[in-house]
Amino acid sequence: MSVANHALILPADWRDFLALTKPRVMTLVVFTGLCGMLAAPVSINPVLGFTAILCIALGAGAAGALNQWYEADLDSKMKRTQGRPLPAGRMDRQSALHFGVGVAALSVILMGLAVNYVAAGILLLSILFYVLVYTVWLKRRTPQNIVIGGAAGAFPPLIGWAAATGDVALLPVLLFGLVFLWTPPHFWALALFVKTDYANAGVPMLPVVAGEKTTRVQIGLYTIPMAVAAIAPWPLGLTGALYGITAVATTALFALFALQVATRMAGEGDTMKPEKRLFAYSISYLFILFAAVAADRWLA
Ligand code: HEM
Numbered sequence: 226m227s228v229a230n231h232a233l234i235l236p237a238d239w240r241d242f243l244a245l246t247k248p249r250v251m252t253l254v255v256f257t258g259l260c261g262m263l264a265a266p267v268s269i270n271p272v273l274g275f276t277a278i279l280c281i282a283l284g285a286g287a288a289g290a291l292n293q294w295y296e297a298d299l300d301s302k303m304k305r306t307q308g309r310p311l312p313a314g315r316m317d318r319q320s321a322l323h324f325g326v327g328v329a330a331l332s333v334i335l336m337g338l339a340v341n342y343v344a345a346g347i348l349l350l351s352i353l354f355y356v357l358v359y360t361v362w363l364k365r366r367t368p369q370n371i372v373i374g375g376a377a378g379a380f381p382p383l384i385g386w387a388a389a390t391g392d393v394a395l396l397p398v399l400l401f402g403l404v405f406l407w408t409p410p411h412f413w414a415l416a417l418f419v420k421t422d423y424a425n426a427g428v429p430m431l432p433v434v435a436g437e438k439t440t441r442v443q444i445g446l447y448t449i450p451m452a453v454a455a456i457a458p459w460p461l462g463l464t465g466a467l468y469g470i471t472a473v474a475t476t477a478l479f480a481l482f483a484l485q486v487a488t489r490m491a492g493e494g495d496t497m498k499p500e501k502r503l504f505a506y507s508i509s510y511l512f513i514l515f516a517a518v519a520a521d522r523w524l525a
Pocket residue numbers: 249250251252253254257359370371374375377378379404408411412415508511
């Protein structure tokens with residue numbers, strides 16, 4: 226059987242290695258890192274700044290590759306992920322592992338040598354968090370997997386800030402909190418409409434384990450502290466009105482969409498529209514907020 230499987234593996238090309246890095250999701254991860262760096266009250270040398278962002282992209286991509294190396298079995302059971310290079314048989318697991326470990330090591334070492342050790346340390350922590358805490362430990366065990374493990378995706382603004390300043394401060398910590406608290410509504414909105422995929426693969430995502438109604442309520446509840454983290458930098462004097470007004474307006478819309486998801490209880494029939502809208506908007510929302518925090522520092 227394993228010989229037959231092996232015979233099915235076609236040579237991977239560069240597009241498969243690119244797919245291993247989850248490039249679409251990682252664009253937002255890298256963007257939050259870039260804006261965290263631009264929000265810092267110092268001007269980083271452009272070559273070092275570019276290197277730092279490259280390291281975040283390489284580290285995040287490597288973490289995505291290691292995630293796919295570890296869970297090729299799960300990915301082969303879900304429609305959304307069946308076409309990835311490993312489950313589709315276009316790449317062997319060994320190549321994915323070598324690529325992931327090599328690129329992760331390169332990203333952390335380069336960040337440490339060229340930028341600074343604080344940024345390198347947080348980058349290493351976020352890679353380990355995504356691969357070990359989320360993927361290996363929590364994802365298959367508890368519906369709280371993305372609440373705790375999701376912290377991995379919230380580190381990039383801190384990494385960007387640390388790359389520029391060599392330190393951390395309250396503003397990037399609030400930005401960390403924003404992404405951390407944004408992750409549950411972002412992901413559970415999606416999980417509501419890909420629920421059967423996760424159920425088939427045996428992944429205990431919240432809608433599968435606790436049901437649709439609980440998930441909707443949880444989305445609403447997480448939106449409250451998320452809104453506080455999003456708006457707080459303005460009254461705290463960490464940003465100006467450009468960010469503040471943008472945060473209030475975009476967060477109000479997020480809260481409205483989350484409320485619509487929370488109050489649309491299971492069994493009403495018709496379409497799944499509110500959760501699709503919240504999921505799509507969640508992505509634009511973070512792009513806009515992070516663009517605003519950087520613009521506030523440079524334009525205001
Ligand atoms: C554990 C936490 C998270 C989970 C489980 C999660 C899960 C997902 C899933 C399953 C998708 C569907 C499409 C795909 O696979 O490409 C998705 C889309 C996306 N996620 Fe997340 N996500 C998480 C955190 C984040 C974070 C922290 C960011 C960025 C800051 C992010 C940004 C995105 C973006 C930009 C997309 C859209 C990709 C596209 O256009 O196809 N996600 N997420």
